[in-house]
Amino acid sequence: MERTVVNIYHSALERSITGGILGMLRFMENPDDPLVMIAADIYNLTPELSKGLAETLTEKKEVENEIQEEEKRELLAREIDQTKYRYPRMLSVVIEGNNAIDRVKGIMGKVDVRSGTTILGRFGFFHKIDGKSICEFPASCPDGKTEAEDQIELIWKKHKNLGGPLKDSINYSPNDQDMIDSTVVLVKPNAFERAYDPRPGGVIDMIARTGMYIISAKVIVPTEEEMMEFYSPHIGKEFFPGLISFMSRKPSLALLYEGVNARTEIRQTAISLVRLVYTDDITKNTIHTSDTPEDFIREKGVINFSQNPLK
Secondary structure: OEEEEEEEOHHHHHOOOHHHHHHHHOOOOOOOOOOEEEEEEEEEOOHHHHHHHHHOOOOOOOHHHHHHHHHHHHHHHHOOOOOOEOOOEEEEEEEEEOOHHHHHHHHHOOOOOOOOOOHHHHHOEEEEEOOEEEEEOOEEOOOOHHHHHHHHHHHHHHOHHHEOOOOOOEOOOHHHHHHEEEEEEEEOHHHHOOOOOOHHHHHHHHHHOOOOEEEEEEEEOOOHHHHHHHOHHHOOOOOHHHHHHHHOOOOEEEEEEEEEOHHHHHHHHHHHHHHHHHOOOOOOOOEEEOOOHHHHHHHHHHHOOOOOOOO
């Protein structure tokens, strides 16, 4: 079993192609031997973390490639719309499985080979700064075992304090200040049951239409007790035992969103769009979102986004 990491950068988060990237990661070879997403979090991509990522690129054969990669990291940390963002964000996802490093590298592809079958072939591009062509990578993954180990150590150990929930990452209009709130979203276990199921990415893509911002992420495998607290308003209802059984001891992706009227906007999208497309039944409806302010407080407490270690 190997572990590798996929880092999805600010340019992808800003353009709301995060779901598309995660969706492509679901389409790996060997569906009978699937890779598993075991951890996820949003990071403040500081200059120090950006430089550290560049320094992990130990398996590049040419110095020129190393320089280009370092320029790429510096660009990612530097170029943001200061009117909207106070600092760049990065979603880091840890993936585990047999031959995980090469399999993820294969689906990542190369930025200079245009192809709809790889992440960089579909979403990567070049642009010029001071007459130089610079790669802008929406995402990257390690080239080999050493890079994978170094990047996981750097992001998930050394700089874990830069993870979510992020604070003050977005510049809001003064007129919007009183309308900013947050909400919890769960992508439920049925979205992860089949290797080729694109629902995890599809859900994020649909929510992206609301214009809200991901400020924390966490892969959870909750206990029955945790889910009973999470869904406590439904105690006594006919579907409650089945709901707890379905949600417990299986992986879900928990996301913390922030934005203007985030709770109501995302709730409406979940009910009118996500569940309309992806519902299997009343329990296996693919997505949960906070309904009331009280629900949000309770649910956020159960998820405990600030405690998100890589085990």
